[in-house]
Amino acid sequence: MGIIMNSKFFKTVLSFLLILLVTANSYAQKYKTHPVKRGESLESISKTYNVSIEDILVYNKEIKKGQKLTPNTILIVPLDKKMAAVTASLSGDKPVTVTQVKQEEPIRFIEHKAKKRETLYSLAKQYNVTEDDIKRYNKQLYAEQLKKGTVLKIPVYKKEVVDTSVTTTTNSFSEVYEDTPYKFTNYKVKKRETLYGISKQFKVSQDQIKKYNTSLYSDDVKKGMILRIPHFKKVEIKEVVLKSYIVKAKETRWSIANKYGITVDSLLLLNPDLPKSSNYLAEGQELKIPERNIVVRDSLVKTGSEKVPDFITYTVPAKMNFYRLEKAYGVTEEKIKEINPLVKEKGLQEGMNIKIPTLKGKSSSDTQVVNSENFIFYVVRQGQGEMSLSRDLGVSFSELIAFNPALKDGIKSGMVLKLPKSRSTNFTVKNSLILPKINLVDSINVAVRPKVMVLLPFRLDKIDVNNSSTAKKDIDKRLDTKISLGFYSGMQLALETIKKKGVSVDVTAFDTQSTKSVDRVKEILAQENIANYGAIIGPLDPQSIQEVAKKTAGLQIPVVSPNLTEQQIGFGNTFYTLPSNEVLRAKILDYVSSIYTNQNIVIIADSKHKEASDAIMAKFPKAKKVSLIKDLTININKLKYLLSKKVDNFVFVETSNLALSKHATSVVNSLNAKDTKVRMFTTDLNKAFDRDDVDNLLLSNLNFTYPSVNKEITDEEFNKMYRFKFGANPNKYAARGFDIMYDVLLKLAYKNDLFEVSKIVGETEYIANKFNYVNKQNAGFTNTAVYIMQYNDMKIEEVEKVVPKV
Structure with missing residues (x-):
């Protein structure tokens, strides 16, 4: 569906086209976040940013002057000193005197001729200075990009270089050294010796030697040079025993570190061979991990714990069935009947008190190890009590105690609780942990300034924006332009919305032009300093997405695809915002399973949709298939024979043929009578079910239900805002552009790392789209x-999630 263009909206589009390639900056206040490195102090950080x-x-009230900083602490550093003073006074603090720090003068300059691809x-x-330091003495760089052959003056400052390295000699966690040397040795450099060789000889880092021999920042070591070699005391960390750990499929550094109660930084310390520039782990890779520092979670789930009961007592609610019990407790119908003879005799009835076996109560043939393979885990938050735990986890407190006996002694913040893995469908679960609901809007860090690149084929090379009539015709003919304009119009509203929340953003849009060539994309990436971007949204075509992903993979820059499902391009830094057909099919089948009691399942599928038919049969083995005449028409008498009058009928129609879709809808609706209840489904909503071609009344009569990547736009505030700015109602592309941009900016404003945020933030939802990313490694x-x-009373509505009330 394209953009609706009346005259007013068309004028807006023309203006819009003219400014597309201008950086869209919305400014709040000027801040930067700074993660504290080992050895850094408030004094060294203040010198780095030229602030007092x-x-x-002012912005880090938990830090006291003179206090030793803990590594990895995130500090907010105001880059505008006057703003810091004003903000402090407005917040009720004592006025802060802004210290005028004189710009440090360089002690000398190094001449450097820019090489190809240097930035x-x-x-x-390379020279341990800031980009602004280089620009200050090379004024032309304020107006133009760095080019090959440019001769630059690089300033050299008399600055203390903060050492951020940690010295280790083996894979032992105990061999860590203090940061301050306790003595020095004078060493005379011999012929052919290198700084690397000397650092290895004395078991210190090259940076530690440079720190106390500052001439080495500009000169190499030479024969006869006298160096001061620092010596550091070893820090003994007791009661930690290392063991080998083999990485399993789909495991990440975060999941392994979390499992053993250590940080990712500690994992890197224990395994110095792991690359620092990539998060990749290979299946079968051997790591060193601490044997005794096991996270509380694992101590709660030891196999055969005597505190876990064999059974829990359960009262059967209305409309409960064996499938839903199995989903909730992981217990089959046969097992329930085996230990509850009354259920075997009379069936599952409302009000019955039955026994449900825990994992401990299973027979030896099906007993599993009680660990993350069959349990999920939840970390208790500060202030949570019985009622909030029961509400958040959807279980009674007595059931929680059955699986977590330690709760009898009281609820404590940080406790790790376990639930059967079969309950995973009720939560957002990653790496066996139930993710807490994080409100990104409430978690914004205004000190972060997300920088995002947008690459879309606006096709300004094909449209004459100076000629209104010609431009309108060209836009009407170009689907890529209409989609791009739709996406970007929504993105503009997302920028305005995030700006109102106090977040400074830097978003730059580029026209990628042709979707059949990647030349323009290559040109843009070559001209831009892409290392500075937190994310890239676009382009639209697979070939261009692959090119961008390839160029940014080594820099670990996320590339967000607005309109593609999972592609086999082999780069793990790509985010596909469209769910795949397999995901859509699985979701609708899970939904039908959740409402299924004893309905009659019937499948109408043509030969091209055998995969979908087989998937339905695998989920519902008792389903019946309708044979088609010439793969196009239905034998009405046979279909009538397959439908049941005793129970409701669920009919799946699987086709991409419009004629068959219309025919099937009409026939199924004719059989939907008072004595034969029919509801129609599909696992793939394609053009064959287009609402302009298929009778909406019939679809409404059948409560036609399907999976979708988006929903109807019902947010009136968004509609009103869009109409005010662009003079027309938003379409699905505009809503999608808003949702994608808003999601990316909120996540970057929460934690300026889309990869890390995707590990800890579950499902997010906005105007008409929602996102829940799963990492498939190289995919x-x-x-x-x-x-x-679902169609209902001539409207299309979202079906509420059906969560078993157990």
């Missing part, structure tokens, strides 16, 4: 969030 210690303390960022890292991150939609 008092300025930093300001890489040069700043990237796939969206598993799906809407189940």
Whole structure:
């Protein structure tokens, strides 16, 4: 569906086209977040950012002047000192005197001729200065990009270089050294010796030697040079025994660190061979992990714990069935009947008190190890009590005690509780942990300034924006332009919305032009300093997405695809916002299973949709198939024979043929009578079910139900805002553009790392789309969030999630 264009909206589009390539900046206040490195102090950080210690303390009230900083503490550093003072006074603090820090003058300059592919960022890292330091003495860089062959003046400052390394000599966790040297040795450099060799000889890092021999920051070691070699005391960390750990499929650094109660940084310390520039772990890879520092979770789930009962008593509620019991407790119908003879005799009836076996109560033939393979875990939050735990986890407190006997002694913040893995469908679960609901809007860090690139084929190379009549015709003919304009119009509203929440963002849009060539994409990536971006949204075509993902994979920059499902391009930094057909099919079948009691399942599928038919049969083995005449028409008498008058009928129609879809809908509706109740489903809503071609009244009569990547736009505030800005109602592309941009910006504003946020934030939902990303390693991150939609009284509504009340 394209963009609706009246005259007013068309004028807006033309103006919009003219400014598309201009960076869209919305400013709040100027801040930066700084993760404290080992050895850093308030004084060294203040010098790095050229602000006073008092300025930093204004925004970090838990830090006291002179206090030793803990590594990995996140500090908010105001880059505008005057703003820091004003904000402090407005917040009721004592006025802060803004210290005017004189800009440090360089002691000398190094001349550097820019090489191919070098950037300001890489040069700043190479010479241990900031990009602004280089620009200050090379004024032309304020107006133009760095080019090959440019001769630069690189300033050299007399600065103390903060050592951020940790010295280890083996894979032992105990061999860690203090940061301050307790003595020095004078060492005379011999012929052919290198800094690397000397550092290995004395078991210190090269940076530690440079720190106390500052001439080495600009010169190499030479024969006869006298160096001061620092010596550090070893820090003994007791009661930690290391053991080997073999990485399993789909495990991540975070999941392994979490399992053993250590940080990812500690995991890197224990395994120095792990690359620092990538989070990749290979299945079968051997790691060193602490044997005794096991997280509380594992101590709660030891096999054969005597505190776990054999059975729990359960009262059967109305409309309960064996399938839902199995989903809730992981116990089969046969097992329930085996230990409850009355159920075997009379069936499952409302009000019955039955026994349900825990994992301990299973027979030896089906007993599993009680660990993360069959349990999920929940960490108790501060202030949670019996009622809030029961509400958040959807179980009674007595049932929680049955699986977690330690609760009898009281609820404590940080306790790790376990539930059967069969309950996973009720929560967002990653790496066996139930993710808490995180409100991203309430978790915004205004000190973070997300920087995002947008790549879309607006096709300004094909549209004459100076000629209104020609431009309108060209836009009407170009689907790629209409989709791009729809996406970007929604993105503009997302920028305005996030700006109102106090977040500074930097979003730059580029026209990728043709979707059949990646030349323009390559040109954009070559011109831009892509290392500075927190995320890239777009382009639209698979070939261009692959090119962007390839160029940014080494920099660990997330690439968000607005309109593609999972692609086999082999780059793990890609986020696919559209759920795949397999995910859509699985979600609708899970939904039908959740409402299934004893309905009669019938399948109408053509030969091209055998995969869908087989999936339905696998889920419902008693389902019946309708044979088609020439793969196109239904034998009405045979279908009538397959339908039941005793129970309701669920009919699946699987086709991409419009003629068969219309025919099947008409025939099924004709058989939907007072004595034969029929509801129609499909696992794949394609053009064959287009509402403009298929009778909506018939679909409404059949409560037609299907999986969808998006829902109807019902947010009146969004509609009103869009109409005010663009003069027309938003379409699905505009809503999708808003949702994707808003989701990315909120996540970056929460924690400026989309990869990390995706591990800890579950499902998010906005105007008409929702997102829940699962990491499939080299296949990237796939969206598993799906809407189940239903025709009802001539309206299309989202079906409420059916959660078994057990």
